[in-house]
Amino acid sequence: MKVIEELVLDENNVAFHPMMGNSYQLNPIAKEIVSAIKQSKSKDEILQELSLKYDVAKEELFIDISDFFAKLKVYGLLS
Amino acid sequence: MSKQKYEIPTINKIDFAMASKYGSPVKSQKIRTEIDGVKISELTEKFGSPIFVFSQKQIEEKYHTLHNAFSSRYPDVTFGWSYKTNYLNEICKIYHDLGSVAEVVSEFEYQKARALGVEGKDIIFNGPYKPKADLKIAVEEGAKIHVDNLFEINDLEEIAEELGIKIPVAIRINMDTGIYPQWSRFGFNFENGDALDAVERMYAGGKLYLTGIHSHIGTFMLDANAYRLATMKIMQLKERVERKFNAEIAYIDLGGGFASKSNLKGIYQSAEVVVPTADDYAEAITNAIYEFNKSENLPKLYLETGRHLIDEAGYLLTSVWGHKRFPDGKKGYILDAGVNLLYTSTWYNFNIELDKRYEGDNEASMLNGPLCMNIDIIEENLMLPPLDRGSVLTISPVGAYNYTQAMQFIRYKPAVVLIDKEGTPRVIKEVDDLATINYKEV
Numbered sequence A: 001m002k003v004i005e006e007l008v009l010d011e012n013n014v015a016f017h018p019m020m021g022n023s024y025q026l027n028p029i030a031k032e033i034v035s036a037i038k039q040s041k042s043k044d045e046i047l048q049e050l051s052l053k054y055d056v057a058k059e060e061l062f063i064d065i066s067d068f069f070a071k072l073k074v075y076g077l078l079s
Numbered sequence B: 001m002s003k004q005k006y007e008i009p010t011i012n013k014i015d016f017a018m019a020s021k022y023g024s025p026v027k028s029q030k031i032r033t034e035i036d037g038v039k040i041s042e043l044t045e046k047f048g049s050p051i052f053v054f055s056q057k058q059i060e061e062k063y064h065t066l067h068n069a070f071s072s073r074y075p076d077v078t079f080g081w082s083y084k085t086n087y088l089n090e091i092c093k094i095y096h097d098l099g100s101v102a103e104v105v106s107e108f109e110y111q112k113a114r115a116l117g118v119e120g121k122d123i124i125f126n127g128p129y130k131p132k133a134d135l136k137i138a139v140e141e142g143a144k145i146h147v148d149n150l151f152e153i154n155d156l157e158e159i160a161e162e163l164g165i166k167i168p169v170a171i172r173i174n175m176d177t178g179i180y181p182q183w184s185r186f187g188f189n190f191e192n193g194d195a196l197d198a199v200e201r202m203y204a205g206g207k208l209y210l211t212g213i214h215s216h217i218g219t220f221m222l223d224a225n226a227y228r229l230a231t232m233k234i235m236q237l238k239e240r241v242e243r244k245f246n247a248e249i250a251y252i253d254l255g256g257g258f259a260s261k262s263n264l265k266g267i268y269q270s271a272e273v274v275v276p277t278a279d280d281y282a283e284a285i286t287n288a289i290y291e292f293n294k295s296e297n298l299p300k301l302y303l304e305t306g307r308h309l310i311d312e313a314g315y316l317l318t319s320v321w322g323h324k325r326f327p328d329g330k331k332g333y334i335l336d337a338g339v340n341l342l343y344t345s346t347w348y349n350f351n352i353e354l355d356k357r358y359e360g361d362n363e364a365s366m367l368n369g370p371l372c373m374n375i376d377i378i379e380e381n382l383m384l385p386p387l388d389r390g391s392v393l394t395i396s397p398v399g400a401y402n403y404t405q406a407m408q409f410i411r412y413k414p415a416v417v418l419i420d421k422e423g424t425p426r427v428i429k430e431v432d433d434l435a436t437i438n439y440k441e442v
């Protein structure tokens, strides 16, 4: 099981990881992405979905999602 | 179906220890939307990015504050604008219009002052290197020559011979004022007797006579008392010279060195706490003159303040070009201005402000300039919200030395805008181009 799947998300957009004992502040769209990863969606699928939903150029969204994934790795939530 | 408003996705680890100690470092943003009523966005849209911006209003306010601090305590004080601090013509003109003479340290600074209409008698010529041909012109035009070394005494004697005149000069001295490092490279030392010996040497030659004594004890002096000691020693030398050589020292010059309100690296109290006020400096100097004056007349007092007068009136606007995530997790921003334009970044923790409020939590970010050089770092670690390409940062204070010492390196030197007292911005120096770079190449 991937580490990120153990994240517990609450309604204040705070995520808690019981094993590591760490808490994280997310914003709503970050929470959506984390939920999507938990559902085993690929980065590409997430990009498609969000670009349909939000008012943002796909190239720009690609940079931001890549950055977000990089940060999850730095935190040890993704490998 | 219309799309929803987008926000950059963010995730930040919550550091509870930090959160309780410093309030909310993930939420606070420093924002500057305008300078003297002119919108930051208007400035970059109209004049480009990066761009230096100066405020005439702030220059003049600072000048009046410092001048009043002295003139309210002392009857005869004149400021000399330190050209090297910022010698853009329009900036020099503001100081001359306010009543400053010119303080120059090279032939081109001298020529710049003359070209701006400053008379020779209103130019103080300082520095360790004064080419003889230029020194001669300065003598002929009646400039105030501040002698730095014995070779210069020889040069001046030859010039006196050539012109068939006796030349009035001033001497630069250095001394212990409790400041480390002591600036002992310039002029003649007071404590070991070199200064008095040099005056003796002048009078022995019979071609020069002393009318002034000068010192510049260093820059960014955080201790006003150092000026009291400097003034005391200048006044003691003045008295000895007047007695011994029957001279009349018409003026003393305390140089520059007053600090600006910038935050120095390694000093953790704020500038408001550690930087002496204009009144502190003025009190230290003028009290010492009154206390140690032994002559009938008080000497005229010159100051060559640079940094203190202009630093806070200058801003650098720079735009985000891109960002990346470094392997250690830090966010790295690429800006269009870097250390090529920020000579003082070695000493200052700049005030860095955003052009508007950004959505999202702050995270540790590094600000890098556009140079393809590993040293191009403006800030190692700054808490910033997620910025976009085109976000504008205002960096201050950068009015002193940064423009004159900006490197013509890799990128063109940017344009400079002055916002006048009516709040109207205008270009006072255009951005360089290939012709500037290639100029004089053969």
Ligand SMILES: Cc1ncc(COP(=O)(O)O)c(C=O)c1O
Binding pocket: B082, B085, B103, B126, B127, B216, B218, B219, B220, B255, B256, B257, B258, B304, B305, B306, B307, B308, B400
């Ligand atoms: C002789 C002299 N006068 C004045 C200045 C201006 O100094 P500041 O900008 O610290 O006031 C300098 C700067 O180094 C200087 O060398």
